[in-house]
Amino acid sequence: MATSQESQPAWGKFIGVGVGPGDPELITIKAQRVLQQVPVLCVPKSREEGDSYVLSFVSHLIDLERQALIELVFPMTKDRARLEEHWSAALVKVVAHLREGQDVAFVTEGDPFIYSTFMHIYALVRARYPEAPVEVIPGISSINAAAAAAGLPLVDGAERLAVLPATYEGERLEEVLRQFDTIVLLKVNRVFERVLASLSKLGLAERAVYVKRCGSPEQEIVRDIGELRGQELDYLSLIIVRK
Ligand SMILES: C[S@@+](CC[C@H](N)C(=O)[O-])C[C@H]1O[C@@H](n2cnc3c(N)ncnc32)[C@H](O)[C@@H]1O
Numbered sequence: 398m399a400t401s402q403e404s405q406p407a408w409g410k411f412i413g414v415g416v417g418p419g420d421p422e423l424i425t426i427k428a429q430r431v432l433q434q435v436p437v438l439c440v441p442k443s444r445e446e447g448d449s450y451v452l453s454f455v456s457h458l459i460d461l462e463r464q465a466l467i468e469l470v471f472p473m474t475k476d477r478a479r480l481e482e483h484w485s486a487a488l489v490k491v492v493a494h495l496r497e498g499q500d501v502a503f504v505t506e507g508d509p510f511i512y513s514t515f516m517h518i519y520a521l522v523r524a525r526y527p528e529a530p531v532e533v534i535p536g537i538s539s540i541n542a543a544a545a546a547a548g549l550p551l552v553d554g555a556e557r558l559a560v561l562p563a564t565y566e567g568e569r570l571e572e573v574l575r576q577f578d579t580i581v582l583l584k585v586n587r588v589f590e591r592v593l594a595s596l597s598k599l600g601l602a603e604r605a606v607y608v609k610r611c612g613s614p615e616q617e618i619v620r621d622i623g624e625l626r627g628q629e630l631d632y633l634s635l636i637i638v639r640k
């Protein structure tokens with residue numbers, strides 16, 4: 398007679414798949430293979446009624462006749478309690494498939510270990526279900542893709558690179574701008590005016606390049622960032638400051 402342990406299928410693997418910044422050619426062969434093979438895919442989106450950005454550039458690799466697609470909502474909020482609710486809800490959905498022995502790919506824009514929601518679900522899976530195998534497939538981050546698109550080498554020799562959310566307040570941001578040779582500011586859209594003021598104060602505005610939606614057909618590169626004053630900026634944009 399089979400024991401209950403024998404009748405339980407082996408856990409499926411939880412795989413964070415980085416799919417690059419939005420150019421279908423900037424996806425690794427490994428990511429592409431996994432996206433085509435896994436039975437279950439999760440894609441993040443910020444609103445229930447909205448579309449998933451990352452899905453828009455990997456949909457050609459997915460076959461919905463044979464693969465299940467789970468859209469997970471993660472609102473753009475700093476409210477930790479609200480975020481945790483959404484992470485827990487996502488975890489339940491992911492684990493239901495893993496327990497059935499199905500591999501689940503969590504599709505992440507750029508690289509999965511750079512400011513991604515995947516990291517939170519990954520941490521929960523590892524902490525609560527250590528029996529579930531996990532894997533992370535790195536992707537080309539927006540940092541690498543933007544630097545290449547803008548023709549800005551990032552660091553050489555003894556130079557130092559800082560990557561941070563532009564949402565750091567005045568003096569904390571300026572401290573980083575003073576100390577590092579190249580600074581990449583992500584999530585710049587809502588705080589652009591404040592960032593511009595800090596860059597101008599330190600004489601670095603001319604050294605800053607704005608990159609929007611790199612790798613996608615909507616890519617834009619702005620080298621005179623003062624032009625952006627008063628404009629509504631895209632969430633998928635960043636600034637590279639190269640001294
Ligand atoms: C939550 S982080 C995700 C980073 C992503 N995991 C990566 O490796 O690039 C989102 C921020 O990354 C930057 N970003 C992501 N994709 C981008 C793109 N295609 N072009 C420019 N910036 C991008 C923006 O600063 C955006 O606010």
